[in-house]
Amino acid sequence: MSRRLGTGGARIDRARRVGFSWNGRPLQGYAGDTLASALLANGETLVGRSFKYHRPRGIVASGVEEPNALVGIRAGGAFEPNARATIVPLVEGLAARSQNHWPSLERDFGAVAARAAGLLPAGFYYKTFLQPRAAWKHVFEPLIRRSAGLGAAPTRP
Numbered sequence: 001m002s003r004r005l006g007t008g009g010a011r012i013d014r015a016r017r018v019g020f021s022w023n024g025r026p027l028q029g030y031a032g033d034t035l036a037s038a039l040l041a042n043g044e045t046l047v048g049r050s051f052k053y054h055r056p057r058g059i060v061a062s063g064v065e066e067p068n069a070l071v072g073i074r075a076g077g078a079f080e081p082n083a084r085a086t087i088v089p090l091v092e093g094l095a096a097r098s099q100n101h102w103p104s105l106e107r108d109f110g111a112v113a114a115r116a117a118g119l120l121p122a123g124f125y126y127k128t129f130l131q132p133r134a135a136w137k138h139v140f141e142p143l144i145r146r147s148a149g150l151g152a153a154p155t156r157p
Contacts (some may be wrong), residue, residue: 012037020094023105029090036062036069036085047071047085054110062086072097072151076103081151099151 016031022044029038030135036059039047046076047069048057069085074095088096098099101108 016053018090020093034092035088038090054108078156079155
């Protein structure tokens, strides 16, 4: 945790370390941290990908207005998608995962969409993919559905 200042941080208790995981890797933070502040303190600057072109995204704000740090969190057996990392309090055992990428956050296959951006202008007519019918049902629609959107559905209400 070398990126921390030695003093300051009225809400952060540097005497109490909190263990959590980010994309399956164990990390450490302090009581009073948010998930976003603990990730930044651990040197994690890439937290997500953009919706359409899967461009790399980092944390740019410190509150509810944060547009990029939408993560899936698992705590107490329940999974919650699309949580803003800037307002999720860090608790012991929190398991957080980035969303909207495959196979990994660092090497997202969906980023090839950015290279094809010139071929998909604003107002692109997606019904172009409807023919042949079998290709739409078994190839194009599943690919478009998988690449669009955000996190998976929550496991509990």
